[in-house]
Structure formats: C-alpha cells, structure tokens
Amino acid sequence: MEATSSLVQRFKQFARRGSGGSDHPRRTADERLPLPDAPPIDIAPDDPIIAYFQRASGAVDIDQISIDSPAIEHLRAAGVKLVVPLVSQGELIGMLNLGARLSEQEYSADDRRLLDSLASHAAPAVRVAQLVRQQQAEARERESIAQELRIAHLIQQTLLPKQLPDLPGWHISAYYQPARAVGGDFYDFIELPDGKIGLVVGDASSKGVPAALVMATTRTMLRASAQRLVEPGIVLERTNEVLCADIPRNMFVTCLYAVLDPTSGHIQYANAGHNLPYLRTASGVVEMRATGWPLGLMPGMTYEEKQIIVSPGDNVLLYSDGLVEAHDPQGDMFGSNRLTALMHDVASASTLIDRMLTHLTLFTGPDHEQEDDITLVALERSAAVWQHAPDTLGAGGEDADTMTPTSSRSPSGGDHRLLLEFSLPSVTGNERIAMERVAAAVGDLGIPSATVERIKTAVAETTMNAIEHGNDNREELPVSIRVVLSAGDLVICIVDQGGNEPIPEPTTPDLEAKLAGLQSPRGWGLFLIKSMVDEMRVAGDATHHAVELIFRLNENEGSGASVSG
Amino acid sequence: MHQFQAEVRHRDGVAVIDLLGDVNAEAEQALDAATREAEAYNPNTILLNFTNVGYINSTGIALIVGILARARRERRSVAACGLSEHYQEIFTITRLSDFMRMFPDEESALAEQPAV
Numbered sequence A: 001m002e003a004t005s006s007l008v009q010r011f012k013q014f015a016r017r018g019s020g021g022s023d024h025p026r027r028t029a030d031e032r033l034p035l036p037d038a039p040p041i042d043i044a045p046d047d048p049i050i051a052y053f054q055r056a057s058g059a060v061d062i063d064q065i066s067i068d069s070p071a072i073e074h075l076r077a078a079g080v081k082l083v084v085p086l087v088s089q090g091e092l093i094g095m096l097n098l099g100a101r102l103s104e105q106e107y108s109a110d111d112r113r114l115l116d117s118l119a120s121h122a123a124p125a126v127r128v129a130q131l132v133r134q135q136q137a138e139a140r141e142r143e144s145i146a147q148e149l150r151i152a153h154l155i156q157q158t159l160l161p162k163q164l165p166d167l168p169g170w171h172i173s174a175y176y177q178p179a180r181a182v183g184g185d186f187y188d189f190i191e192l193p194d195g196k197i198g199l200v201v202g203d204a205s206s207k208g209v210p211a212a213l214v215m216a217t218t219r220t221m222l223r224a225s226a227q228r229l230v231e232p233g234i235v236l237e238r239t240n241e242v243l244c245a246d247i248p249r250n251m252f253v254t255c256l257y258a259v260l261d262p263t264s265g266h267i268q269y270a271n272a273g274h275n276l277p278y279l280r281t282a283s284g285v286v287e288m289r290a291t292g293w294p295l296g297l298m299p300g301m302t303y304e305e306k307q308i309i310v311s312p313g314d315n316v317l318l319y320s321d322g323l324v325e326a327h328d329p330q331g332d333m334f335g336s337n338r339l340t341a342l343m344h345d346v347a348s349a350s351t352l353i354d355r356m357l358t359h360l361t362l363f364t365g366p367d368h369e370q371e372d373d374i375t376l377v378a379l380e381r382s383a384a385v386w387q388h389a390p391d392t393l394g395a396g397g398e399d400a401d402t403m404t405p406t407s408s409r410s411p412s413g414g415d416h417r418l419l420l421e422f423s424l425p426s427v428t429g430n431e432r433i434a435m436e437r438v439a440a441a442v443g444d445l446g447i448p449s450a451t452v453e454r455i456k457t458a459v460a461e462t463t464m465n466a467i468e469h470g471n472d473n474r475e476e477l478p479v480s481i482r483v484v485l486s487a488g489d490l491v492i493c494i495v496d497q498g499g500n501e502p503i504p505e506p507t508t509p510d511l512e513a514k515l516a517g518l519q520s521p522r523g524w525g526l527f528l529i530k531s532m533v534d535e536m537r538v539a540g541d542a543t544h545h546a547v548e549l550i551f552r553l554n555e556n557e558g559s560g561a562s563v564s565g
Numbered sequence B: 001m002h003q004f005q006a007e008v009r010h011r012d013g014v015a016v017i018d019l020l021g022d023v024n025a026e027a028e029q030a031l032d033a034a035t036r037e038a039e040a041y042n043p044n045t046i047l048l049n050f051t052n053v054g055y056i057n058s059t060g061i062a063l064i065v066g067i068l069a070r071a072r073r074e075r076r077s078v079a080a081c082g083l084s085e086h087y088q089e090i091f092t093i094t095r096l097s098d099f100m101r102m103f104p105d106e107e108s109a110l111a112e113q114p115a116v
Helices: A004-010 A048-055 A070-077 A109-159 A208-228 A232-246 A335-344 A349-364 A430-441 A449-470 A511-515 A525-532 A554-559 B025-039 B058-073 B085-093 B106-111
Strands: A082-088 A091-098 A170-177 A184-191 A197-204 A253-261 A266-272 A278-281 A284-287 A305-309 A315-319 A374-381 A406-409 A415-425 A478-486 A489-496 A535-540 A545-552 B005-011 B014-023 B045-056 B077-081 B101-103
Touching: A048 A082, A048 A091, A082 A109, A091 A109, A109 A184, A109 A208, A170 A184, A170 A349, A170 A535, A184 A208, A184 A374, A197 A208, A197 A315, A197 A374, A208 A232, A208 A253, A232 A253, A232 A266, A278 A335, A284 A335, A315 A335, A315 A349, A335 A349, A349 A374, A415 A430, A430 A449, A430 A478, A449 A478, A449 A489, A449 A525, A449 A545, A449 B085, A511 B058, A525 A545, A525 B058, A525 B085, B005 B025, B014 B025, B014 B058, B014 B106, B025 B045, B025 B058, B045 B058, B045 B085, B045 B106, B058 B077, B077 B106, B101 B106
Parallel strands: B014 B045, B045 B077, B077 B101
Antiparallel strands: A082 A091, A170 A374, A184 A197, A197 A253, A253 A266, A266 A305, A278 A284, A278 A315, A315 A374, A406 A415, A415 A478, A478 A489, A489 A545, A535 A545, B005 B014
C-alpha cells in the first residue's frame, strides 16, 4: 500500500462543508483549498449525499452508492473512486476524494483503515481552519460596517457648520452628537442678503450612509433655495419638490427653517414636520407652531409661515427628536414637558444647552447608549446692548438719571425690573461714582454684603475699562450703565463707545512673572471682573462695547442672599 | 473722597505704612515715596496697614505687586493688616496672599515678630 502522504498528494482532495445550519450552503470548491488541477464540485444543500456521508462509518466506494445524487455523478465524472467523509460533531465538513490506485487494484482493508484514521485526524483540523476562516470573514464584514459608519460620520461632520455665526447682540450655541448608528440629523446657518441668517435644523429618516447622503442632498437643496427665495415656506416648498424627485422610497426629512433678522429680532419660520422650537421670554415659554409635511414624502406640499420677535433677554431653542425621545431605564420618554420646564429658568443660550444635556444624562442614566442623534441650536438676544444708548453727555460731571427706578416691560411683554439707568462722562475717578450708585440701587434687595462688595468691584473695574480703553479717556464720550433685576438675576450692563476694538478674553495673571520683573505689575482688571461675577458677557456692534455683569441672586439663597421687591 | 496719604512708622524693626484713602492710580506717587522712606531704615518687614482704606482697584493691586516685587529683590518680607473681608478675598483670588501674610490688625501682625 502507498504511504498516506503520497495518497493525499496523488489524489484530488476537496475540503467541503456540509449544508447543516450553514449560512453559506453553496460554496465552490476553489474557495476551499483545492489542488491546482482539482475541478470544483458543487454539492447542493438538499443533495441526499450529504446525509449519506454524515451517516457513513468510513470510506465509501462511489460505485456502490445507488442514491439519486447530482454530486455523485460529478464525482464519478471527475474519476473519484473512494470518498472519505470528514465529519466533525455530526456535521459533514469535507471529503477526501480518491481516484483509482496507480496499481489499478482495489483499495484494501488496510488502505481503508489508514484513510479512516487520517480522516478522524483531519476532520477536526479542517473544522478549526473553517472556523478561523469564518471568523476572518466576519471580522472583515464588521470592519466594512465600521467603515460605512465612518463614512457616514465624515459626510455629516463635513457638512455641519465649522463655526457659529458671530452676530452682535446675539449669542448662538449649537450642540450635535451623533448616535453610534449615525442618524441623519443636521443643522446649518445660511448667510442671506441684508445681514439676515437662515437657521436650519433637520432630521433625515433612516440611518447610516443613506441618511447621511439624504441629509447632504437636503442641505444642498435648502441652501440653493434659500439664496434665491425669501419666505421660509416657499424655500421648504421648493426643496420638497426637488427632493421628492430624488429621495429613495420610504425616506423623508423633517426640517425647521427660520430666517432671523438680527437687527430687529424678527424670525420668520416654516416647519416641515420637525419638532416644534420654543421661545422663552420673561413671561414664559411658548411653542413656535407652524404646520407642514416632512420633505420628500409627496410633491405639491405647502408650508405654513409664522413669525415672532425675539426681544433682548429672550431665548429660542431648536432641537431634534433625539433629545425629547430619549428614554430612561424604565422606558419613559424625556418629553417636551420636561424640556419646557427646563427652559423656564435658564439664564442664557450657552447655559440652556448645558442644562438640557445635564438633565438628559440624569434622566437616561450613566450607562445609557444614545438612541438617536441629538442636535440643539440655541439663540439668545443679549440684554446687553439696548437699542438706544443714552446720548453724549456734557463733560465734567455726573449726568442726571435718564430713567428713575421703575418697573418696565420688555418689548416682548416680559417683566424686567429696571433699577437704575444712567451715564457718566469718561473721566478717571467716575468709576467710583458708578460703583456707589449701583451699590445704592441694589441696597434694598437684601443682597448679602459680601455680594454687594463684589458687585462694587466688578462695576468699578468695568467702568474704568470703559473710560480708559473703550472711550480712550475722551470725557465727551459717555459710559452708560443700566441695572436690571430679571428672573432672580441682577444684570448690570455697561456700554462704551469703543466697538471697533475687541475686548480680550480674561486670563489669569502670572503673579510669579510679575514679581520677578518679567511682566508688568498691571493687568488685573478683567481677571478681577471675571472673578467677581457669576457670568460675564461681552457684546457689541461697530461702535459700542457692552459688558454684562450677571449675579445670580437666587443661587446664593442658601448662603443668606434673597431678593425683595 | 480723600486725597490718598501714606505715613511711615517704625516699630520693632518693622516699617509700618499707614494707608489712608483709595488705593488706585492716584495713590502711586505717595505710595512710592512712603515705600522708599520705609526702605531707608532697612527693615526686615514692611507692614501695609489698610485699616483706613475703603477702595482698592486693579491699578492699586498693581502698585502692591510692585512693592512686593521690590521687597523680594531686597529680601524683605511684606505683610498686610486691616484689610476688609472683601479685600482679603481679592488678595486671595489674586494670590497676593501667597506672598504676603495677612493679619486682622497691626498688633496681631507685630505679635508675630519675627515671623513677619
């Protein structure tokens, strides 16, 4: 008898996997290590030969098989005389196929025992090789999915705004966090004629690359329409018409499109089935309703247009369903009621988004896997720059109050208690007057003395900067100061006439360097201001700086502060 | 508003500078003169007495940084007394308190001798 090794080399060998439970029932032999001259033989999953070989107790003589099997015919045609099934854990995972012996004698009992022994050793090894190959294929598939997600992320990130609009008198914040599966959220800011800004928040249905591509298409169409058309409803209408022709079946896009006039605070908007934005004024939070079907569902749609005025101190929040439809561990939704409740007592656009995200995390729990993209865009019209700064005052002395402490209403109807409004000429030393007047104006509020001292220092330093840097010590230029009590916040706004020079960001002075003579001992003003206040905002236009000093009086209630009146 | 004044006294090897008025840009000349007068006696410590100071602004902080820088070059210590709670807070925020000890009053400062 010939040695086993020569048998294996001499005869054609096919390692094949049986059909039982396989995800890949019809693989060709040339995927499975055939010898170079081995013809591939397919075995159909329902071929009875598979069950026959699985039950066989050893090498099988092909000529003695009488079942009706296409594979048997193929094997006979290929010159196979003897098949040694490779069975592992009851499953046919391959076969050793042998042709006629060179001696043209029949295979002996010894040959068959040797082949059976070889098969019993080869079967587990072949099985291991198959599993390794299967795992490699699965890994390649996972990598392919991951690569698709990376592409989807890339598409989204590439098309999202690189920077926020810088609008004097406005504070705009945005937050975008894609879910792991990548949804189709997007937001956009579009520069329009006359200094207006288009605001877009949208959500393409589906996930992954298809959603990202639809999002990209919608964004492009919206941008093109927005540049040519004025009314938001018409922009959505036109976008819908174009999108309907191109969008895959069963996909659609919800979208809120608004046009903001930063000068007047006027917002005109239309909504294609997107979550309703909210406007927060001093008198409450209201939904910005406008009806319209999502984009891409059907042509011929029209979109209702609405408008609002955003007054100084008001906030607007645009968002996607990833926020309100997030679930807690019990399956309850975050919901719009929770969102509006949170909006009621926020002070600024920047803290609005932080507040939403903090409460979302508390709601969903630390181990929560984000279900959908989350997009938030918040606008705030700063209360810092009021429209009609007091006129230039006479030089040399303190001007009379332009308004006595009284209760006033903002243009939007919200209550703001104006405590004091006055102007001073830009004369060194007037900062002390400003400080004392503001301290007197807040004297009846029951503010703790330590807080009053911080207010005084912040007002004096800000006024001094306004006199020296903003107004360049030109005494004919006024520094205007307004003190407002609003929703538990004391807001002190100090305006100078130096809008052409930006106010630098406060930094912490390097005291060691100053003591070593390496830096000027000066440079403490902005740092002191920042250290005294709860929040410092800087706004302005081409001719004014406005610094807003904010003291959150309610947050100090636990330490004895309170607000009366 | 008072014209700023700075008077120098010497007690137990300590030069006490009594400050009166607002410590701001207008105090620079008087403060500089008082510091030089105090240094003339080569004291180990200069004690700035803020008991009669009601207002210190950022320029005043810069003047104090200047006094401290010069004293450190001449290996003298500088201490402060009589600061209100608010200005103690500001000295802490600005980290001036890392380089000059703060005492409630002159007596407690001198009692710490020779520590001051």
